[in-house]
Amino acid sequence: MPGGSIYVQPNEKYTGNSPQWWYEKFWREEAPSRRRSRYIKAAVGVVIGVALAIRLDLTGAAPFIGLLLGVLVAGGDWYLDWRAFHATAVWRGAKRGEVITAKLLRRSLGKEGYNVLDGRAIRDQASIDHLVIGPAGVWIVDNESWSPDTEIACYTGRLFFGEKYGSKQAKALVGAAEAFAELLTRETGIPVTISPMLAVHCGDMPKGGILVAEGLTLLKPRLAAKVIKAAEGRVYTDEQIELLTRTAARALQKV
Structure with missing residues (x-):
């Protein structure tokens, strides 16, 4: 078999026929969609942060508070995505x-x-x-x-x-x-x-x-x-x- 070995049998987990291979393929393909969703969530976080600052009479700090909340939302969303993928590491054969x-x-x-x-x-x-x-x-x-x-x-x-x-x-x-x-x-x-x-x-x-x-x-x-x-x-x-x-x-x- 080209690129293979006559001594080591191929493992389906690392071939295109396995659920693991398809899972990683779809994960990579959906990365742009996840990023767009994260940007939207971060933007909503910025708006909420600014509105909250104004409501609390912190108008001068509103841009900073909005930016901070947006960054926290984006970071939290990234962490949840990373955690979901990391949780499959053993099943995927990565660990x-x-x-x-x-x-x-x-x-x-x-x-x-x-x-x-x-x-x-x-x-x-x-x-x-x-x-x-x-x-x-x-x-x-x-x-x-x-x-x-x-x-x-x-x-x-x-x-x-x-x-x-x-x-x-x-x-x-x-x-x-x-x-x-x-x-x-x-x-x-x-x-x-x-x-x-x-x-x-x-x-x-x-x-x-x-x-x-x-x-x-x-x-x-x-x-x-x-x-x-x-x-x-x-x-x-x-x-x-x-x-x-x-x-x-x-x-x-x-x-």
């Missing part, structure tokens, strides 16, 4: 979800007595992106991303990604949690129960950014550490945390 989540977990949990192991697996059985071990328990955290318009919801107890059932993915992560818990319990003699979590980097999540369905907690990556720290009670001593961490590092395959 790696596991790298983002690993940084967030370590930054928030490192000083709270939690250890985070990345990329662990039980050979021929299960693999996960992050294993979190700390005072309040043990969690596994995986990463996933869907298109921005994919509604992630729970209906009558079942998980849905758009119009598709999410049971298969939920079952896989719940099964991975059980397999990891069984291994750690067997190797350490410490009873271990693991809670599975899925960090959703792109997709239409419910208000609040957290959804619990079919034994799985789905949430925005920034909320993972918050949920873990909110867990009540102390389950493990410092010695047990150290033993569980050392055992996981030894017994689990690094991926």
